[in-house]
Amino acid sequence: MLRFFLIRILRALVTILAVLTFAFVVLRMSGDPAQVMLGPDVPQESVDAFRHAWGLDQPLWIQYISYLKAIFTGDFGVSMRDKASALQLVIDRIPATLELTIPALLLKLVIGIPAGVYAALHRQSAVDRGVILAAIFGFTIPSFVMGLLLVLIFSIILGLLPSGGQDTWQHAILPILTMSIGGIGILARFSRSAMIEVMGQPYIRTASAKGMNWADVVWRHALPNAAVPIVTIVGFMVGSLIAGAVVVESIFSWPGIGRLLVVSVSNRDLAVVQCILLVIAAAMVVSNLIVDLMYGWLDPRLRSHSAH
């Protein structure tokens, strides 16, 4: 059991290190930071002084070590545009993103899972067909098309809701809808197939055959077993709470992390991009870790196969 946890935690740490290394390598490959920062018309002495000041004249591995040191002491560099701490800029934007992604996640969970389970228990019913149809739309309509269609219908044609900005709670409705509609379908489809698979297992037949109450069969035997695959996809959705809004925030001019990322990419504000990259990867790794640990709790069999 302890070995299972340790291996998972070690893998999470290695993944974070891989993301850090990726950011370092890409940053160094994209050109000399001295040239990028100072521009082409600067005398050689200033470039040399800059390189010396920032340690860019050191061998690459020393730069890598000092880069890691800086990250672990919480120094993520300074935004080239605002001259403010990159980390602070990023942290300031997180609440706005969570205002959209947490309600969207709740909608997905509260509608998606029950709809999927219901559809699995009532095959070929109207709900079942609806779930399949919604899942297909969830997979095939990209969020930018969904967002623009909702704006076209609710803001332009019906004039009911604002199309962008963050002033009132009405402003959050369309972005949250855009993010949740597809996800509800996907989660419902996922829960449906997990549930259908469990309902075909011999222990369900045994439980029904011994005369157990149908509701008890579903609640005590089927649902706990269907939980493992559902937790996987929910974990993925939790991990993308911070990253999940890149496109949607851009459509609705919502001042969150996603919008900050797109703007920083357009401005090539590398410190901010790198910082967002790490925050997003950390969120993803932590939620994957939690999911892995929950597997151990939900399904005791997985503890013994610790490596995979």
Next chain:
Amino acid sequence: MTIADITHPSPAEPSLFVRGIRQVRKVPFSVAFGIAWLAAMVLIAFFADLLRPYGITAMDLRARLSLPGNPPHLLGTDELGRDVLSRLLQSIRVSLAIAFGATIISAVLGTTLGFAAAKFRGAVEHLVLVLADFQAALPFLVMSLAVLAFFGSSMPLLIGLMGFYGWERYARIARGLAISASAQGYAAAVVQLGATPLRVYLHHILPNVASTLIVSMTLTFPEIILMESGLSFLGLGVQPPETSLGNMVGFGRDYLTRAPWIMLAPAIVIMVTTLSISLVGDWLRDKLDPTLR
């Protein structure tokens, strides 16, 4: 086969032609529609130059933002009087070319790494798995945005970048399948006969696991189209004057009130294309790979 079939042997086998017709008639309507739509898209991608009535940058300044349905510009024009239909055809070509190139790159890369992990085990396998974890930890859109921030956007970079989409899935599948295949008799037999590892993997194991990999390709392909459209929509993918489906939606967004057709035409193409691929892909999956049902 039921007992009735065995006791009453069927009369002479129908000819190949008749069987072919029966096969076609068994295809559900939605799948047939999907295949027809995809065939049309491929034709458009190949012959976009011949099919499009105007150049993609040709401006008709007297007919700016003209409504769809009128003879000279069937799908209307955009804010510069450029023909939406012509731009749509060219966009289909660009988006499909990127998605096709990227799917091939990703499948080859992922399968190679997966086979390498299965062949060498040990350190190589751990390295591949760590890379796969890394890819799974970083949402692909965010990773692409970071790379584009550092390098700037260009067509070869975009295709190369999209070529990393989904490689980790092929790697995991190929590794798992190759490990179980090498435990089977046929792989051991050709190894005993003195075949080189390259030959064992390319000529014997690959054909046996290909159907599962092809099914994964039908899943990745529409996702790459959506990913590229998303990047282009944000203005960070395909750059003007070249155009792609996401690009057109992105520009059409500014004219949503006055000229929604600029955005609707490419949006509908994206939706119907990804829908067709999933319909055909699901159907292919049932045909090719009963284990995934």
